[in-house]
Amino acid sequence: xxxxxxxSLDSVSSMHIIxxxxxxxxxxxxxxxFFLLVYLKNLRDxxxxxxxxxxxxxxxxxxxxxxxxxxxxxxxxxEQQQKIVVYLKKCAQNRLKRKIIISTFLKLKNDVSxxxxxxxxxxxxxxxLIESATSKLKSKKWDVVAxxxxxxxxxxxxxxxxxIIKLVNHPKKQVRFEIQKYLVQxxxxxxxxxxxxxxxxxxxxxxIQLLEILNKFNNLHVPDMSGWLRSKNTSVVSFTLxxxxxxxxxxxxxxxxxLFDHPNEEIRIEAINLVNPLGIFExxxxxxxxxxxRTLDEQIAFFKMMEEMSMPDDIEFVKEHINxxxxxxxxxxxxxxxxxxxDEDNTFIINNIAEEYQIDTNLTKAS
Numbered sequence: 001x002x003x004x005x006x007x008s009l010d011s012v013s014s015m016h017i018i019x020x021x022x023x024x025x026x027x028x029x030x031x032x033x034f035f036l037l038v039y040l041k042n043l044r045d046x047x048x049x050x051x052x053x054x055x056x057x058x059x060x061x062x063x064x065x066x067x068x069x070x071x072x073x074x075x076x077x078x079e080q081q082q083k084i085v086v087y088l089k090k091c092a093q094n095r096l097k098r099k100i101i102i103s104t105f106l107k108l109k110n111d112v113s114x115x116x117x118x119x120x121x122x123x124x125x126x127x128x129l130i131e132s133a134t135s136k137l138k139s140k141k142w143d144v145v146a147x148x149x150x151x152x153x154x155x156x157x158x159x160x161x162x163x164i165i166k167l168v169n170h171p172k173k174q175v176r177f178e179i180q181k182y183l184v185q186x187x188x189x190x191x192x193x194x195x196x197x198x199x200x201x202x203x204x205x206x207x208i209q210l211l212e213i214l215n216k217f218n219n220l221h222v223p224d225m226s227g228w229l230r231s232k233n234t235s236v237v238s239f240t241l242x243x244x245x246x247x248x249x250x251x252x253x254x255x256x257x258x259l260f261d262h263p264n265e266e267i268r269i270e271a272i273n274l275v276n277p278l279g280i281f282e283x284x285x286x287x288x289x290x291x292x293x294r295t296l297d298e299q300i301a302f303f304k305m306m307e308e309m310s311m312p313d314d315i316e317f318v319k320e321h322i323n324x325x326x327x328x329x330x331x332x333x334x335x336x337x338x339x340x341x342x343d344e345d346n347t348f349i350i351n352n353i354a355e356e357y358q359i360d361t362n363l364t365k366a367s
Contacts, residue, residue, distance in 0.1 A: 054100055057091075061104040064088065069119050088127045102129060106154055124155050137163055142172040149178040158186050168194045177206055184213045188220050195228050195236050202235040211242060222247045229255040234264050241270045245277060253280045260287065265295055272301040276308045284309055288317060296326060303332035310336045 015023075068084045091097040109120045124130060136148035137160070145167070152160050165183070170176050180202075183191030202210075214220065228240040229252065237259070244252065256278065259271035275283045284306070291302050303321075310318065318336045321329060 054096070057097060057100045058104055061088070061091075061101050062108075065104060065108060065120075065123070068123060069116060085123065085126045088123070092127050092129055092132065098129065098132065101127070102151065109155070121155055121157075124157075130155075130157055130160075133157075134160055134163065137167065142170070142175050145170070146172070146175045146178045149175070149182050153178070153182040153185055156186055161187070165194065168197060169199045173200070176200060177209075180206065180210060181213065184210050188214065188217055189223050192223070192228075195231065195233075195240070198233060198236060201233070202239050207235070207239045207242060210239070211246070214243075215246075222249060224252075225249055226252045226255045229259065234262075234267060237262070237264075237267055238270070241267070241274065245274060248277065250278060253278070253282070256280055257283050257286060265297065268294070269298055269301045272298060272305055276305050281309065284314075300326065300328050300332075303329050303336070307332055307335050307339070310340050312340050315340055 064084045064087065068081050071078070071081050088101060092101055105120055105124060109117055112120075130152075133148045133151050136144050139145050139148075149164060149167075152164070161183075164179055167175065168179055170179070180194060183194055185191075187193075222243075225240050225244060228236055229244075231237055231240070241259075243249070244256075256271050256274055257280065259267055260283070262268050262271070272283075272287065274280075275287075287302050291299055294302075306314065306318070314336070318333055318340075321333050322337070324330050324333065
């Protein structure tokens with residue numbers, strides 16, 4: 001055997017330098033692959049063991065939780081409940097066990113409601129999990145903070161409101177969104193107080209998510225939104241206009257009219273689109289004075305609004321634009337003319353299209 005290795009070394013030493021380098025590199029990678037295989041096998045074994053441990057603890061905690069929830073009110077069983085609380089509180093001091101306990105609580109909480117859900121929230125407080133989650137709000141790691149807020153939201157812990165609202169302008173978007181969901185999910189419209197102090201923009205996706213949360217609840221008390229419409233944050237104004245449209249908030253005519261001169265074109269268009277749903281008739285005359293100094297999209301929105309709000313007195317103004325260069329405006333003008341122009345016998349007058357817009361009838365008919 002020694003002679004074999006000696007001959008092998010002699011053979012390698014006599015080879016060209018490039019061949020020797022290739023052999024050494026191959027041997028180096030072979031050693032690395034070997035150690036990686038050993039490491040992966042060890043990791044796989046540890047994951048299997050961890051999975052078995054988690055499964056065992058999960059079954060135990062599920063059993064304890066069910067026993068706690070269905071214990072009767074007699075003194076003996078209350079003692080048993082207290083033992084479960086002490087046991088779970090001790091287990092919650094371990095990071096892995098705490099994660100399993102929370103997962104177990106949430107799994108059942110999502111499937112129940114009423115007194116059972118309240119009992120799970122009570123147990124969550126008794127086991128000290130609320131203190132654990134609250135302490136994470138001060139973490140320098142944004143993902144830890146976001147997970148803590150999500151956990152408090154899932155267990156509907158309202159008493160942490162004052163600590164969470166302080167983080168509303170957190171530098172990480174993910175944390176800000178978790179805070180917004182917490183406030184709206186637990187406090188409904190009152191939770192929208194963050195709109196008064198928010199410094200960052202609300203993305204369209206964030207706005208849709210928050211509206212979806214609010215739509216889940218019925219008989220909500222809709223607050224006064226006029227202050228949000230005056231916000232310097234354009235995204236806050238945009239979100240508020242969506243709320244105004246959905247909840248038909250009246251009594252904010254002045255704020256809507258003021259938005260006709262907002263620096264953002266989308267805000268101006270949305271304000272014009274709200275004139276008809278909110279019945280702001282005085283806005284029509286205001287817009288008529290400078291409508292053709294505005295962008296084309298604003299003009300289109302105005303005439304679309306006029307389809308529903310035009311009065312006989314508007315006929316002269318509308319008639320002037322029957323030959324407008326924009327197709328959508330011409331269509332709106334024709335609709336308005338047909339709606340408000342009537343004969344003495346109350347029959348509609350069919351307005352003729354201008355000659356340059358007549359349809360060419362000399363078309364080849366399909367066979």
